Amino acid sequence: MKFNRELDELVVYEAGKPIELVVREFGIKPIDIIKLGSNENPYGCSPKVSAIISENSKMASFYPDDSMFELKERLAKRYNLQSNNIIIGSGSDQVIEFCIRAKCTKGSKVLMAKTTFAMYEIYARQIGAEIIKTPSHSHEILEFKQLYSQHKPDIVFLCLPNNPLGECLDKSDVFEFISQTDPDTLIIIDGAYQEFAKAKDKSKAIDPKELLERFENVIYLGTFSKAYGLGGMRVGYGLASNEIIEALHKIRPPFNIGVLSLLAAIEALKDEDFVETCIKYTFEEMLRYESFAYAHGITFIPSWTNFITYILDDKFSGTQVADWLLRRGVIVRNLKSYGINAIRITIGTEKQNDRVFELMKEFLQ
Structure with missing residues (x-):
């Protein structure tokens, strides 16, 4: 059977290892497994959210309100925008x-950092x-x-802060760069970890309202998967001009x-x-990871996210470390596929850490 030729050399996205896989491969009880490989919130979601899901479980047989009116209204209020500036996505x-x-079409050009979220390249390569x-x-x-x-x-991706490394550009540098771009270039600001960056350093904070007021060729992406602890519910959003949102809605499935x-x-x-409490605990625990790195001669990338990247030297590889931890019930992310000898560790709870x-x-030792 013949398929799209663009798929021939396309590498499938490598998701973080699930708990179920570790249970099957190593016979470790689920309760003894610590998953720190996918940047999920180790404190879970708000108890109020858990209650709403439980109370409305019978609604699962119904289609949702496809206008997503209430969610858009709340996001609009949060960011001081209009609901027609918002599109909701499955993540x-x-x-x-x-x-x-x-x-984009075949032959369009897409600019990104050498090491960044893999789905930028995967989606772009799918269309050539x-x-x-x-x-x-x-x-x-x-x-x-x-x-x-x-x-x-045609498109520029800026992941702020950057996944999987954790570094983050200053807002002033970002705005200066955008001001020099052509109005027909779409600048995508991926703010999946912006809640963490804003809390740690105001110079890194991107205000979507200011962004949209100053530039018409940008879209800001946000998610409920990280700080809000809803990775399993798959809800994300884009904030942009009405013109951009209207174009995207022509592609969004019902x-x-x-x-x-x-x-x-x-x-x-x-x-x-x-x-806010989860973010506070995250950065308190991150200090422990930094101290551990200093004490054991490990290089790390200063992080504005809920994870930290340890750069490893020639003595051992990220694969060795990740496998050692995995066989003992701790899941971290090996960055070998990105061409870096490093591991990325989600900042867990005090006990997990x-x-x-x-x-x-x-x-x-």
Whole structure:
């Protein structure tokens, strides 16, 4: 059977290992497994969200309100925008797909950092777009400027903060770069971890309202999968001008978000205190990871997210460390597929992190 030729050399996205796989392969009880490989919220979601899901479980047999009116209204209020500035996706990665399909055709150019969220490249290659990457793994704004001037891409991806490395550009550099781009270039600001960046450093914070007021060629992506603890409900969103949102809605399939997912996201927005508490605990625990790295001579990338990346030296590989931890019930992300000898660790709870440090010490010894 013949398929789209663009799929021939396309690499499938490598998702974080699920708990079920570790149970099957190593016979470890689910309760003894610590999953720190997919940047989920280790504190779960707000208890109010859990209650709403439970109370409305019978609604699962119904299609949702396809206008997503209430969720859009709450997001509009949060960001001081209008509901026609918002599109909802099954995770923010679905909105990424909408953007590429709306803007690109075979031969279009897409610019991104060398090491960033893999789905940017995967979606772009599916339609035959040309991928342009910076020489550096992390976001270096001068490299973006140079490559933009040279190639005039149709889309530019800026992951702020960046997954899987954790670094983040300053807002001032981002805005200056956008001001020098052509109005017909779509700039995609992926703010999946912006809740963490804003809490840690105001110079990294991107205000979507200010972004949209100053530039017409941008879309800001947000998600409920990280800080809000709703990774399993798959709800993301895009914020952009009415012109961009109208184009994306022509691609969005009906009922792309389930009714329980909508209810969960709506309720999550009502409990910002829960989110703020989770972020506070995350950065308190991240200090322990930084101290551990200093104490054991491990290089790490300063992070504005809910994870930290340990860069490993020639003594051992990320694969060795990740496998050692996996066989003992701790799931982290090996960054070998990105061409980096490193592991990415989601910042867990105090008890979870105690176990990680205990195992890491054993490995290093």
